[in-house]
Amino acid sequence: MVWNVKDIDLDPIDSTKPKATKKGKKKQPQLSADEEAWNKLSLGVPPPLPETLDPSAEGSKKRKRTKPNIEDVQAFAWSEVQNPSSLLLTSDDAGGFVCLEELSDVDVEYEGDEATGQIIKFKKVTPKKKSKANKSDKKLGPANPEKPLSIEETKAFYDLDTFDENLATKQNAEEQNAEEQTEGDQDIEMQDNSEIDGQIEENVESVSADVEEPSEQPEVKLSAKERKKKEKLEKAKEKRKAAKEAAKEKKQTEQTADEQEGDEEVKSNRISVTEVDQDFDTSKWDQFKLHEDIINGLKYHKFGSPTPIQEKTLPLANEGRDIIGAAETGSGKTLAFGIPIAQYIASLENEDDKHKLAALILTPTRELAIQVKNHIQNITCFMDIRTIAVVGGMSAQKQIRQLKQKPNIIVATPGRLWELFSETDEHLNSLKQIKFLVLDEADRMIEGGHFQELDEILKVVQQDRKENVPQAEDEAENETEAEAEVESNIPKLQTLVFTATLSTSLRFDVKKRKGGKKSKGKASEGTMEDLIERLELKNKDPAIVDITTSTAVASKLVEAKIDCLNTEKDVFLYYFVTRYPGRTIVFVNSIDSIRRLVPVSKLLGMEVIGLHAQMQQKQRLKNLDRFKANNKAILVASDVAARGLDIPLVEHVIHYQIPRSGEIYVHRSGRTARANQDGVSLMLCSPEELSLYKKLVLKLRKGEPYPDFPVDYSIQREMKKRVELATKIDKQEHRLQKISHDDDWMKRMANELDIEYDEDEHSIKKQKRKHAEDDDEEEKTKQRIRGWKAELKHMCAQPLLPHGASMKYITGSTMQDLVQRLLNEDRNEKLPGSATSKAVDDVKSKAKNNKKGQTA
């Protein structure tokens, strides 16, 4: 019997289907007479096809059988048709015959070839032609794809039709996964695939049962397809098994690698002792009986004697006392707590204890945490001590891996530490057993209630610790405590709190505590008193080491101010950094100021770098490194850089805006004049800031005003011109950038929301340019900017001479001593008429002259 059916969706001559247009409509092909005839001959329209049919199946000479059953086939309005001779169909074309070849009990055959004309035959398949395996099919009845097959049926009729498609998808994913895993291309994340494993295993077993256990099951001959499927499943199972084993192995290797990596890091940190100059005198450290490796570290870094804060705190820390320490900025507080920690770890005898977390150091900023970590690593470079930093803005994954390496010391910011530690009991337990808890820059940690996590951390660290008892109350009691400590294996917590600005209120409260009295009521939240109360110090009588002076700043710091208008600040800044080149930090009170100052300063040719908390952490660290590497660089920073940062050879700190508190002033100024070096702190003070300035004077200088900075006003006029031009360029560039930035943002948002972005309708740029002539305005502005830039470049290339002086007619200058100045050997390249003295010296000599004047 020859069947034919109406072509549903096929151009019979050109097998290439018309492509859908954008709107989803198809182009209707032009039909030839023959084609028209063909269509007329075809009778009836087939009913909707069952879902199980696969229209994408490729045509073949002999098609495979698929579901549904014959009833479905007979529902078609069939009619016998002879293929018109002009209609040449290839086997590919037949594929477009709406998948009839996919119907159960229908086979497709082709007669003739392309030369003679092909006839397509759809044949009803008689039961006689069925394979043995399919006999059981008949017995069991055709598979109903809507109903899952029984196990019995599955065993007898296991092919694609009965195969769970979801399972197949999962399985494919599994196979791919397995391949990737065995290739080791990706990190193996152990996922719970037990469900899939179970299904695969069940399927394989169900098939295998037919083959492997013939005695129990009726003999089933597997078709090629079934065999292939079985092989595939077995292969997948094997792969899965192999992948599991590989994952297990990888996990083990990773664990060892983590440990090894940690060891390597410790080793790479370790410098050969042979590199230590053993003749370097460290006898001043002898009184503390430090471990040999620590002494070697001190020798290697040429720390010949302890700084005052170190000298005072080390004996107390070695006695096991809690300490509240305050000393000027840059006075070596990091080692005042770092050395006792290293000494404690070096003294541990038990192997297990050597791999435990011994100290947690908390700092308020990420940069400071990283710096403290480096500082401790430096001093322990001859020891097996692992110190890591756990800070926000950096890879949490890496930090998790580092935590697995069992560090001895963690330096952290509270937020990230709590984020990682609150997740696992293992980490939380390690916190409960630390020996040292250090709060660096403690006063900052509690400012503005920033650190709720600090509270959580403190609770965990202090949990299960022994009840606090006043020290030396009873010797016998102390001995029992020591015994209990050994028994429980949990060391007694020692808390060290350090700051450069110990507030007077804190001193008062702590003194109250000395007498063992508790302050009345609860200390108000967010104060140092509150922090100390929450710290539950081991000894109710902590040692207070306060060696800050009344001015609170470093002893070698030289301070001064320039009175000026807000609008003049840029000129004075430009003047200062041009006249006194050297590593300088400019502190501002707002991020907006950084965003304005950095481009303007760049336009003026200054080597300027920005740093603020809204920057990505990597960028922050990168900028800090760039600043450290360039001894003429200018860092324009917010107060994120005010605390603790130890950048070598910062010559000047400029307070572009007056700091909002005495503490901030001290910390900002403390970035210079560190470790007994010279340094200048200069304030640019506008009339609006006078009240803040007066508070500083009262708080830090007992009412004595800051000296005026000596300024050479003769070059100010020329500088002002440059600064004004740079500011004009920046404003215009900023305006243009803002419009394009807003447009870009609109475009991006429209794209994300799948909304059509009509430039004419939505573009802010276009909206602003209502008239045609406005279109030219933007181009004109750009041209103007280019012109101004060229002008500024030319200006900046000129030497800055005092007002009224000319390089051509030097002798005619209004300045009497200009010739002498220019002849001066150490003349400044940029300011040929100026001296090259240092800012520190200029302030000092001015102060000297003032004194002389006063005495005279």
Ligand SMILES: Nc1ncnc2c1ncn2[C@@H]1O[C@H](COP(=O)(O)OP(=O)(O)OP(=O)(O)O)[C@@H](O)[C@H]1O
């Ligand atoms: N004993 C020492 N001898 C010489 N230099 C030292 C000694 N101890 C520390 N230093 C150096 O002094 C500098 C300042 O140290 P550190 O950063 O610990 O100061 P700090 O008191 O914590 O400052 P801040 O209050 O600003 O955080 C560092 O560069 C450090 O290497």
